[in-house]
């Protein structure tokens with residue numbers, strides 16, 4: 106064990122999908138790390154010490170040997186470069202086009218589908234499901250998610266690109282916003298998301314204590 | 317000149333900050349490409365042929381030898397891998413930590429600062445400035461932008477990381493949303509943004525016909 110393991114700052118309740126994404130990358134690579142929890146409701150992410158490290162006062166932030174980095178996709182890319190395959194497990198596909206597509210998926214899931222992300226917050230996935238029906242707009246957004254996911258996921262495949270990559274976890278979480286709340290999801294995508302959800306790295310996050 | 321140059325799909329009015337980002341990467345690298353303009357108001361991005369290429373019906377999309385890719389940061393990363401330095405100009409820093417920080421900046425500018433992006437749309441930068449004052453929320457957002465940019469930009473520096481990278485262009489555009497509309501911007505940041513704006517690659521985009 107290293108003397109100074111990596112530190113990952115996450116939200117107090119372990120509900121941030123972006124903190125989860127980095128957490129899963131770290132666990133898939135088998136890198137020792139500690140988590141530091143910030144209570145966002147108590148504005149702990151706005152405290153000066155954290156803000157100076159994170160720059161943008163967002164979670165997650167990774168600190169590695171004094172280097173503090175925020176934005177989950179940037180962190181996973183950094184981990185892929187510093188703890189690179191084949192010594193460590195790959196978080197991204199090795200093929201240039203597949204790696205590009207994985208980045209597209211990550212960027213898209215972080216900048217689109219707002220009505221769905223809003224009406225199916227991750228607290229409904231990790232803490233308590235909701236019984237509120239989806240609005241018409243959120244249903245349209247869900248349809249877009251299904252259409253894109255069905256185009257991306259090859260027939261019969263368990264992963265987007267042959268082997269697992271971090272975009273699988275991100276896409277599975279977006280689908281689980283619906284699956285976990287009993288919303289209608291095409292069977293093939295439901296199976297995909299549910300299988301992704303069973304990965305030990307993901308389950309380790311899912312089963313964090315939240316009380 | 318290659319027989320099949322790259323094709324970049326952009327919005328009809330050349331106002332998408334993400335299309336601009338890829339456009340600038342292509343020009344900095346000196347890669348021949350053609351632009352195809354989609355009238356978003358006429359829903360041309362929702363037409364089946366485009367949707368099948370872009371997957372998500374967003375601009376920009378780059379098509380390179382039959383491979384269609386969307387999401388501007390994913391496209392610039394792809395171009396950096398396929399048209400790599402030192403044969404082509406670098407779009408990202410070579411240092412691992414600086415490259416990580418550039419990715420952080422790109423991801424942050426694409427997922428935060430919403431009130432500012434909304435009240436200072438890029439039409440006010442490229443077509444017609446607005447005289448509407450910023451709301452209190454947008455002013456707070458501008459303060460966050462200034463605080464982060466001032467921490468990122470070394471004193472006296474013209475670029476974030478020594479040499480130009482695509483995160484400079486993205487950050488400059490975010491600042492120009494304010495500069496172009498006469499909003500208050502700290503002098504050092506105003507100088508930085510205005511200098512970045514003068515790069516030939518950026519001016520080539522700025523001076524596109526928009527009528």
Ligand SMILES: [Ca+2]
Pocket residue numbers: 158159160166173174175420
């Ligand atoms: Ca940081």
Ligand SMILES: [Ca+2]
Pocket residue numbers: 117118119314315316
């Ligand atoms: Ca808790």
Ligand SMILES: [Ca+2]
Pocket residue numbers: 209369370371377384385386
């Ligand atoms: Ca695409």
Ligand SMILES: [Ca+2]
Pocket residue numbers: 328329330525526527
């Ligand atoms: Ca026009």
